[in-house]
Every structure is written in C-alpha cells, then in structure tokens.
Amino acid sequence: MFAWATAVIGGAAADDFLATQGDVWDTRWDMFRATIGATLSLLLLSRVHDRRLAVLRAQSSV
Secondary structure (H helix, E strand, O other), rough: HHHHHHHHHHHHHHHHHHHHOOOOOOHHHHHHHHHHHHHHHHHHHHHHHHHHHHHHHHHOOO
C-alpha cells in the first residue's frame, strides 16, 4: 500500500522509488503472491477453522 501511495503521489519519481530493488514490478509481484497465499489459506484451512470453532462452542455450552 505504501508503494502504491508513493506511485500515486510521486508520479514519474515513483519509478525511481519502485526500482530501488532492481525490479519495477517487485511490488506488484509481492501483492500478487500475497493474494494467492491468502486465497489458498482460505480454501485449505477454512474447514479446519470451522471444526475448531464448533468444538469450542460445544465446550462452552457444557
């Protein structure tokens, strides 16, 4: 988000800032990978999470 805000505010100077790591697309790749990781986590772990919540609810009602 910081890099995006810098790009919006800085205009042409944003390219210099974003290229400090040697890849102008680095920030976009980071956001893409974070999105993929979050999506996979939701798909793979939601059932486990729901089961744990059900167990906690059953324990708290006793």
